[in-house]
Amino acid sequence: MPLRLRRAADQYPRADWEPNNNNLVIACGETVIGSLKRQTGGTFGDRWSWSITCVLTDPDEGPNIGWTATREEAQQHLAEAWRAWLAKTGLREA
Numbered sequence: 001m002p003l004r005l006r007r008a009a010d011q012y013p014r015a016d017w018e019p020n021n022n023n024l025v026i027a028c029g030e031t032v033i034g035s036l037k038r039q040t041g042g043t044f045g046d047r048w049s050w051s052i053t054c055v056l057t058d059p060d061e062g063p064n065i066g067w068t069a070t071r072e073e074a075q076q077h078l079a080e081a082w083r084a085w086l087a088k089t090g091l092r093e094a
Helices: 071-089
Strands: 003-007 023-028 031-039 047-052 065-068
Touching: 003 071, 023 071, 031 071, 047 071, 065 071
Parallel strands: none
Antiparallel strands: 003 023, 023 031, 031 047, 047 065
16 A cells, blocks of 8 residues: 555644644555654754654664655655565565
8 A cells, every 4th residue: 555645734633733734644544654844944954854653663673763855855765664664574555
């Protein structure tokens, strides 16, 4: 099943988040597996964070969080980390 990108405000309407494309969730089927968030300003300027949030992972086995310059790169890194975790556990996307 392909990973889907969705606004966090649409996924969690009771959270009362502003609906925008700077706070996103990644879902596999109906399960939210991670998030993408745009960070603006600060020491590093504008960048995107990605994180796998649905499972506990061993940091020595591979990253489960990171930073990139673009949303597309963040999506790619999250998808690669998610599929690597699935492969290590012998699971597959449902």
